[in-house]
Amino acid sequence: MEGVVDAFYGTIxxxxxxxxxxxxxxxxxxxxxxxxxxxxxLITGRVDDEFVSYRTRVGQIHDHIDLDSHYxxxxxxxxxxxxxTAVTASGAAPADVTLFREALDRLFQADxxxxxxxxxxxRRDRSVKAVxxxxxxxxxxxxxxxxxxLTARAVVDWEATYTAIKDNLNRALDSLDQxxxxxxxxxxxxxxxxxxxxxxxQSLAQGASEQASTLEEITASLxxxxxxxxxxxxxxDQMQHISxxxxxxxxxxLVSVEQLTQAMTQIKASSDATAKIVRTIDEIAFQTNLxxxxxAVEAARAGDAGKGFAVVAEEVRAxxxxxxxxxRNTASLIEESVENAENGVRLNEAVLTNLQEIAGRASQVGxxxxxxxxxxxxxxxxxxxxxxxxEQLNQVTQQSAANAEESAxxxxxxxxxARQMLAMVQEFTLTxxxxxxxxxxxxxxxxxxxxxxxxGKPDLELLANF
Amino acid sequence: xxxxxxxxTAGGTNRQLTELSGKxxxxxxxxxxxxxxxxxxxxxxxxxPVTPVPQLPHHILGVINxxxxxxQVTDFRARVGMFSQEQTAxxxxxxxxxxxxxxxxxxxxxxxxxxxxGESIEAAPSFGPGVNTDFLLGIGKAEKGxxxxxxxxxxxxxxxxxxxxxxxSAAADEASLIAAELF
Numbered sequence: 168m169e170g171v172v173d174a175f176y177g178t179i180x181x182x183x184x185x186x187x188x189x190x191x192x193x194x195x196x197x198x199x200x201x202x203x204x205x206x207x208x209l210i211t212g213r214v215d216d217e218f219v220s221y222r223t224r225v226g227q228i229h230d231h232i233d234l235d236s237h238y239x240x241x242x243x244x245x246x247x248x249x250x251x252t253a254v255t256a257s258g259a260a261p262a263d264v265t266l267f268r269e270a271l272d273r274l275f276q277a278d279x280x281x282x283x284x285x286x287x288x289x290r291r292d293r294s295v296k297a298v299x300x301x302x303x304x305x306x307x308x309x310x311x312x313x314x315x316x317l318t319a320r321a322v323v324d325w326e327a328t329y330t331a332i333k334d335n336l337n338r339a340l341d342s343l344d345q346x347x348x349x350x351x352x353x354x355x356x357x358x359x360x361x362x363x364x365x366x367x368x369q370s371l372a373q374g375a376s377e378q379a380s381t382l383e384e385i386t387a388s389l390x391x392x393x394x395x396x397x398x399x400x401x402x403x404d405q406m407q408h409i410s411x412x413x414x415x416x417x418x419x420x421l422v423s424v425e426q427l428t429q430a431m432t433q434i435k436a437s438s439d440a441t442a443k444i445v446r447t448i449d450e451i452a453f454q455t456n457l458x459x460x461x462x463a464v465e466a467a468r469a470g471d472a473g474k475g476f477a478v479v480a481e482e483v484r485a486x487x488x489x490x491x492x493x494x495r496n497t498a499s500l501i502e503e504s505v506e507n508a509e510n511g512v513r514l515n516e517a518v519l520t521n522l523q524e525i526a527g528r529a530s531q532v533g534x535x536x537x538x539x540x541x542x543x544x545x546x547x548x549x550x551x552x553x554x555x556x557x558e559q560l561n562q563v564t565q566q567s568a569a570n571a572e573e574s575a576x577x578x579x580x581x582x583x584x585a586r587q588m589l590a591m592v593q594e595f596t597l598t599x600x601x602x603x604x605x606x607x608x609x610x611x612x613x614x615x616x617x618x619x620x621x622x623g624k625p626d627l628e629l630l631a632n633f
Numbered sequence: 634x635x636x637x638x639x640x641x642t643a644g645g646t647n648r649q650l651t652e653l654s655g656k657x658x659x660x661x662x663x664x665x666x667x668x669x670x671x672x673x674x675x676x677x678x679x680x681x682p683v684t685p686v687p688q689l690p691h692h693i694l695g696v697i698n699x700x701x702x703x704x705q706v707t708d709f710r711a712r713v714g715m716f717s718q719e720q721t722a723x724x725x726x727x728x729x730x731x732x733x734x735x736x737x738x739x740x741x742x743x744x745x746x747x748x749x750x751g752e753s754i755e756a757a758p759s760f761g762p763g764v765n766t767d768f769l770l771g772i773g774k775a776e777k778g779x780x781x782x783x784x785x786x787x788x789x790x791x792x793x794x795x796x797x798x799x800x801x802s803a804a805a806d807e808a809s810l811i812a813a814e815l816f
Contacts (some may be wrong), residue, residue, distance in 0.1 A: 461678075463671075467671040
């Protein structure tokens with residue numbers, strides 16, 4: 168018996184693989200008594216409960232140490248060979264040897280069945296336990312995940328078979344965790360950006376509103392300017408009319424003055440003619456005077472006889488002198504009259520010149536007023552164009568105010584959705600948890616109070632929930 | 634102008650001057666009024682063209698044809714030593730008779746026939762030696778100023794000497810000759 172055991176360990180010591188297995192889990196010294204007792208018990212053929220429970224434990228142990236089955240087969244083979252060799256060597260008859268070998272084979276088969284059953288059962292139990300462990304932890308992790316805790320990970324060491332599952336699970340959770348963290352960060356950024364957009368839109372809307380009111384003032388001023396230019400144009404027309412009347416008055420004056428000049432010239436001619444007549448009268452008076460003197464001379468020479476004649480001559484001479492005086496007076500009057508007429512003609516010429524100047528000025532004024540009227544017309548046109556341009560500007564401003572409001576509304580909506588998203592993300596517990604709730608720009612409805620008279624109408628109801 | 638200038642004299646009457654009283658034809662030469670006894674005056678007429686005659690004293694303008702008679706014409710102003718003057722419409726020729734010959738005398742203006750009493754006449758004053766006043770009969774006093782009364786014979790004969798008659802006939806002959814040529 169001892170020889171068989173020695174041969175067995177000798178064989179094992181010659182096989183490094185088998186020896187390493189023995190040395191790993193136990194030692195030859197510790198195992199040798201157990202093997203020896205096992206062989207003795209086996210050879211007695213007494214298979215009782217103790218033996219069965221022993222072999223069952225051995226099978227379980229072999230399962231625990233995960234002993235490969237060929238070591239089993241090898242052990243049985245070595246023990247059988249060495250036992251047969253030992254029996255043969257003891258000189259037993261070949262028939263006895265054969266009987267021994269057959270009996271030993273049956274024993275080994277029974278033992279093998281026992282051990283293998285225990286081994287297999289133990290292995291199956293172990294597998295079930297491992298699966299239970301996996302399932303339990305998996306359940307726990309999934310439970311936490313389903314509660315939103317994405318920090319949950321499978322941490323317990325699993326059977327090698329399930330390590331891949333654990334790794335995959337943890338990797339999936341990592342990915343999910345990271346993705347949701349990024350989503351939270353993104354949502355925060357989106358919310359912040361939406362807030363800025365909303366603020367910008369508010370500023371824009373406010374600016375557009377101010378611009379619109381400024382444009383209204385400009386429009387009012389332009390209307391006033393239009394009225395003024397129209398008044399100017401009307402005044403210029405009136406001025407043109409009046410200057411035309413001026414011109415025609417001056418022209419009529421010119422005609423009158425020319426007629427006056429003619430009349431004066433006629434007066435002068437008549438005066439000249441009269442003066443000539445008066446000169447003739449004067450001459451006649453002179454001649455009469457001379458005649459009277461001659462008569463007086465004759466009367467004187469006649470002595471007393473001529474006395475009466477002398478008186479007549481004297482009377483005639485007196486008449487002649489009076490006539491001459493009258494003629495002289497008339498002549499001086501006529502001269503005065505001629506002088507006055509000449510003065511009149513000169514004055515008339517001055518008046519004529521003045522009237523011509525007036526007429527010239529009147530036509531100049533007419534031309535200037537015409538220019539003014541033209542300018543006023545152009546001004547009116549220009550102001551109308553400006554009006555149209557301002558109207559367009561106004562429309563554009565209204566449009567931009569409306570757009571700004573729409574943009575504000577959209578950004579509000581965006582903020583809301585970002586908030587919702589963030590709230591959803593915050594349901595989860597994440598590794599890189601954002602610190603505190605995300606701050607969103609407060610929204611005031613008053614800032615969106617711009618109501619354009621035309622253009623788009625933003626949905627303020629959408630914003631009312633902020 | 635028929636009023637007689639009768640100014641009674643306070644002193645004794647000059648007998649010679651009293652003889653001078655009578656009618657005078659007065660005329661102007663310049664601003665002075667002269668008078669001549671009317672019985673010496675033949676006729677008065679307007680200035681007419683005078684035909685000059687060579688070789689005559691400068692105060693004799695020439696001759697004229699008066700209704701067929703040729704008479705010499707003397708410029709009174711030149712004769713009494715006054716500057717000659719442009720003729721006017723009033724320039725006249727007074728025809729006077731002197732020494733039986735009619736002579737024309739050019740004056741500026743004929744004034745009037747006036748009666749001057751002897752007591753209004755004074756003798757011409759003496760202006761001192763060398764001043765010839767022979768041609769003045771006297772000075773007639775009037776309301777406004779004086780009238781120089783002329784001795785027309787002396788005016789026309791002045792400076793002609795004893796042979797004045799010869800000269801006159803010669804002049805008359807020459808004047809007739811020229812007139813015959815002219816007319």
